[in-house]
Amino acid sequence: MARTPSLSGFPEWLPQERVVEQHVLDTLRRVFELHGFGSIETRAVETVGQLLRKGEIDKEVYGLSRLQDDEDAAGKQDPNALALHFDLTVPFARYVVENAGYLAFPFRRYQMQKVWRGERPQEGRAREFTQADIDVVGDGELPFRYDVEIVLVIAEALSALPIPEFRLRVNNRKLSEGFYRGIGLEDTAGVLRSIDKLEKIGAAKVAELLQSELGATPEQAEAALKLATIQTLDTSFVEQVRALGVEHPLLEEGLTELEQVVAAASLRAPGKVMADLSIARGLDYYTGTVVETVLVGHEQLGSICSGGRYESLATKGNRTFPGVGLSIGVTRLVSRILSQEFATASRSVPTAVLVALNDDESWAGAQDVAAQLRSRGIATEVAAKAEKFGKQIKYADRRGIPFVWFTDADGAHQVKDIRSGDQVAADPALWSPAAEDLRPQVIARLAD
């Protein structure tokens, strides 16, 4: 991992590192499917019109043009021009609208794909990276309970990964907006955008912003900031908000919603989910629950899982599709797992056994041995050349293959563990390696 990619912002993993990434993806898939989320993939390409349908966005988009096309790629402003998706939410919304007639709602899906952003790369921020999203989408309505559920699913999924302690920081837009209205600040989007800068620029500067840009009084700014300091691992945030003495129906609604999330989480995923009233996600179109997630001790990495509730993920005629979803930054997580060695792969190859050759004619017999082993799920290679046994063992060693299989001229079989040197008689129809040697293991350095 001292290697730097040959194109900056486009990380690529070595085989041993890829084993770790596969483990992360397989684990997420397993947990998502156990919770009834089915897989879909959308094309990597959308029209520019689709990508920009909500107006200007803060993401840099890669446009596409055919190299062999004679015309200039002047089509940049053409809404039918093609571009690479920058997240999985916009394509998913389009997919729901296009296929609404074929989907059973509430529709639950996970989606693990690459996305692209033409931004200046920096630590934790790549130009090509993998996201793993889960969403539940309703037709017309979507009970709030899905907000609770999706937070629990993500807490379970992240708990299954070889990463340090994490914390979902949950807030609710209704709570924040109701509070701002209750203190007389009507440009709630503007307040959210300012509060979003809290970690970056600090409370004093945010207070200044609120006054200079949004016309807040010092008291209003102070109240908004006070709300943002509330962080609790249980439902005591409700009392703390009430103590601020602000009243608004939207605030009440948000308090009740957030209370449900935190109450369920403190029971089912204790310590993993926190009410954090500074979470704003000011640039996105959420309408209720909002989530960011930090790795404890690695906060500067940024959020490893974000999302929330959209009252209208998509619309089709007069149909509205509300949704709630969360998106895990897989590449950001895997980069950190690798760079900090939170986990390592026990070997880089799937192969458990190399079948050695006595002589060039024994290749067919070696293939028979290999076929028997593979039929029982043991990944096996056959040596390509009848080199000296020492050389064949060295080949296995170099590739990290733990066992070498020998068949002598009389057809007697032996298998050698090249790490210990132990060699025993074995039957290709019966022998199996120890469970931990069957496949590459991903070994977490951290105790849970």
Place this chain on the structure above:
Amino acid sequence: MARTPSLSGFPEWLPQERVVEQHVLDTLRRVFELHGFGSIETRAVETVGQLLRKGEIDKEVYGLSRLQDDEDAAGKQDPNALALHFDLTVPFARYVVENAGYLAFPFRRYQMQKVWRGERPQEGRAREFTQADIDVVGDGELPFRYDVEIVLVIAEALSALPIPEFRLRVNNRKLSEGFYRGIGLEDTAGVLRSIDKLEKIGAAKVAELLQSELGATPEQAEAALKLATIQTLDTSFVEQVRALGVEHPLLEEGLTELEQVVAAASLRAPGKVMADLSIARGLDYYTGTVVETVLVGHEQLGSICSGGRYESLATKGNRTFPGVGLSIGVTRLVSRILSQEFATASRSVPTAVLVALNDDESWAGAQDVAAQLRSRGIATEVAAKAEKFGKQIKYADRRGIPFVWFTDADGAHQVKDIRSGDQVAADPALWSPAAEDLRPQVIARLAD
């Protein structure tokens, strides 16, 4: 599958179809890993210089430019401009060169990723599609035996898929080129390109081409065409070629190599591999074994798996990396599986059980039941609302979930198979669905 994609050439699958695609990808991964191929992924993006490093190509390439970039995407001719990869071989060659110091050779990898081509879409030809490649790459040398092995691996992998009979059509460039030289045709690349058109334009037109464009005599054209008619499922092609009375050392070498492939295949994968001396792959840079694969009865679909041997897949200074590899057109195969209903998914959701709610307060208890089921690998959803049982059952039915779980006020559990209506008492710590109901099954319509 009557649906047409909203962007032509960019197919997307419904959840039920995606189950079939996942089955194909999972099956390929399993077989590849059993044979010791490890996974890697390369970035989707290469520099234009890298993609075009072998000169002009016949594939249309999508170039990238940042939409927000003020300058025109005039960088089309700039070799450092970015573009999407059109196959997985070119990126893999670059990966090998960049990471040679970290890889153990012969390096075996599989790679299953999307690729993009800006071509006019037609049946069996998309602009975005998934390929599944396996390659073995050596450092300096790579024993021929890997050519034999890789053909056997692919035959095994394709046999594991829910597709009709297929046939790998194998030839060897040395054989063809040696033969052409032996009859006095020195522009072997030109002859290969003409022979490549045999299926499209017929023998008479190819004979004309050979004479008009390559200056062949009628006898030379006839001999070249005679070679191309030889097709055998066993090694009898060797005698048929010898009967043509042509001699050349390269021809002998090619005959010996192809004989090894076909001999091993007729033993280990009978009927699946054929020597077909018309296979040319004239536009690619192969130097020995060449392979195309047809679905029998679906030849007009084109090749579903192609590849071969490169004496120099990549070079680094004075190091040469020879390779042999094959690439399966996953999207082409999956499209055909779906359109011809070679296989269907038993359901579109992973969920086996829906836990119903008695009343709104029973949600937490229902989550406990679900957690117990999930801990034993049973995909479970919990109803979001305590609607009438009939409505909750209808929800399960609409989503294709086979079982609904009920817990009465006394805590007694029952599970109902909503297909048969059977309802039995059950313990969440012990009950399991039948194996075929545990996960969505992909059911092949075709007997093997």
